[in-house]
Amino acid sequence: xxxxxxxxxxxxxxxxxxxxxxxxxxxxxxxxxxxxxxxxxxxxxxxxxxxxxxxxxxxxxxxxxxxxxxxxxxxxxxxxxxxxxxxxxxxxxxxxxxxxxxxxxxxxxxxxxxxxxxxxxxxxxxxxxxxxxxxxxxxxxxxxxxxxxxxxxxxxxxxxxxxxxxxxxxxxxxxxxxxxxxxxxxxxxxxxxxxxxxxxxxxxxxxxxxxxxxxxxxxxxxxxxxxxxxxxxxxxxxxxxxxxxxxxxxxxxxxxxxxxxxxxxxxxxxxxxxxxxxxxxxxxxxxxxxxxxxxxxxxxxxxxxxxxxxxxxxxxxxxxxxxxxxxxxxxxxxxxxxxxxxxx
Numbered sequence: 137x138x139x140x141x142x143x144x145x146x147x148x149x150x151x152x153x154x155x156x157x158x159x160x161x162x163x164x165x166x167x168x169x170x171x172x173x174x175x176x177x178x179x180x181x182x183x184x185x186x187x188x189x190x191x192x193x194x195x196x197x198x199x200x201x202x203x204x205x206x207x208x209x210x211x212x213x214x215x216x217x218x219x220x221x222x223x224x225x226x227x228x229x230x231x232x233x234x235x236x237x238x239x240x241x242x243x244x245x246x247x248x249x250x251x252x253x254x255x256x257x258x259x260x261x262x263x264x265x266x267x268x269x270x271x272x273x274x275x276x277x278x279x280x281x282x283x284x285x286x287x288x289x290x291x292x293x294x295x296x297x298x299x300x301x302x303x304x305x306x307x308x309x310x311x312x313x314x315x316x317x318x319x320x321x322x323x324x325x326x327x328x329x330x331x332x333x334x335x336x337x338x339x340x341x342x343x344x345x346x347x348x349x350x351x352x353x354x355x356x357x358x359x360x361x362x363x364x365x366x367x368x369x370x371x372x373x374x375x376x377x378x379x380x381x382x383x384x385x386x387x388x389x390x391x392x393x394x395x396x397x398x399x400x401x402x403x404x405x406x407x408x409x410x411x412x413x414x415x416x417x418x419x420x421x422x423x424x425x426x427x428x429x430x431x432x433x434x435x436x437x438x439x440x441x442x443x444x445x446x447x448x449x450x451x452x453x454x455x456x457x458x459x460x461x462x463x464x465x466x467x468x469x470x471x472x473x474x475x476x477x478x479x480x
Contacts, residue, residue: 142467144474145217148366155370159216170236171265173257175249178237181228181261182208184219185269196477197270197277198223199262199302201294203285204246204311205383207234209374213367214459221474226266226279230254230290233383240342244350244384247342251397254290255297262301278303280477281410285423285456286311286394293397296407304411304480306473308458309420312398313427331388348385351375360421362455363462371460398427405434411441413476415458415469416448422456 146154166182173179186195198218200211208215208227215225229236231254232247240247248254262279270277281302283291288310295305335343353376356368375382412435416428425448432443449472451458454465461469 142471144221145463145467145470146213147463148364151213151366151370155213159212162216162219163212171260173231173236173260174253177231177239177253177257179228179231179257179261180208180235181226181265182215183265183269184215184225186219186222186224195270195272196223197266197279198225198477199258199266199279199281200225200227201258201281201283201287201291202227202230202234203287203309204230204386205233206284206287207378207381209234209378209381210371211459213370217470223280224269226261226269228257228261229381230287231257234381242341242350244382245342245344246348246383246386246390248390248393251290251293251393255293258290258294259298259301262298280480281305282308282473283310284308284459288312289394289397289401292401292408292412295410295412296401296404299407299409302410304413304477306413306415306476308415308469308473309417309423309456310414310428310431311394311423312401312431313424314395314398315420315422315424332392335388342387342389344384345386345388345391348387350384351382352384360455362457362460363465364460367457367460367462402431402434405431406438408435408442409439411476411480412439412443413472414443414448415472416450417454417456417458417461417465418450418452419454420456 170180288307433446436443436446451468458469
């Protein structure tokens with residue numbers, strides 16, 4: 137699973153021309169709609185369904201749970217590649233980001249009232265939107281679940297709450313712990329608690345966490361997300377042309393809700409019975425890789441079919457955005473994803 141010359145996936149050299157031709161044409165066949173999530177919040181989604189059986193095999197359903205600040209619009213290349221491997225692909229924009237409804241007056245603030253709402257939205261999506269499309273000869277087939285970063289935390293909590301809904305799961309660079317940027321934990325925790333208290337005392341609107349602000353475009357040089365300049369420019373262009381999907385930094389409320397969710401992931405780890413693979417970005421500066429190592433070690437002891445050998449599958453030196461990385465990293469990750477789903 138280390139060769140990076142797999143011709144099933146779009147390459148960086150192909151992307152420049154393919155994005156505005158083949159991928160743009162393919163995008164026109166998507167179904168785009170929305171449903172009401174928790175508290176009637178509008179949750180937007182996209183569906184790409186096979187019209188003919190792929191290579192004579194029954195269609196496979198795949199749900200993608202994206203990362204923080206992402207939209208399904210960002211995933212065009214990935215959806216294109218997975219669709220052409222025979223998957224029906226389903227994506228939702230998590231509440232408060234992408235094209236889904238924002239809860240605050242300032243739409244740039246990364247906010248969630250309760251982390252459980254993410255999980256309940258995903259449950260509604262799978263039950264009401266996805267499952268009806270996954271019936272073969274009268275039998276509903278469980279979908280596969282591919283999740284990235286924050287979407288990985290949402291997916292993991294979903295697997296705990298709904299252990300019988302998914303066939304197999306892959307967590308890409310999952311947010312199982314925070315990278316505190318070198319701030320020691322004994323300083324970080326009191327800092328968060330103090331900021332929460334000040335926000336409650338002095339303001340009714342959620343504050344940004346320290347140093348966070350509204351959306352701004354970043355330069356490619358020195359970015360911690362991906363080595364691929366062509367994919368980085370594509371991603372930046374999309375967000376520039378589509379202000380509706382722009383999202384800034386995190387609020388203190390989002391952070392405290394997420395910390396509580398991560399604690400639940402580890403305290404209820406025995407509830408994850410679905411075969412689960414973790415793909416780790418070796419050079420990740422966004423999330424905490426040690427937390428992924430701890431998760432895999434603990435999960436494998438309880439469920440030997442998950443995290444083979446008790447470890448994550450590491451894509452050495454890759455940055456956080458595995459599916460937008462340079463080909464040498466992206467293709468390793470995608471081969472691992474497809475192999476895992478084929479095994480299960």
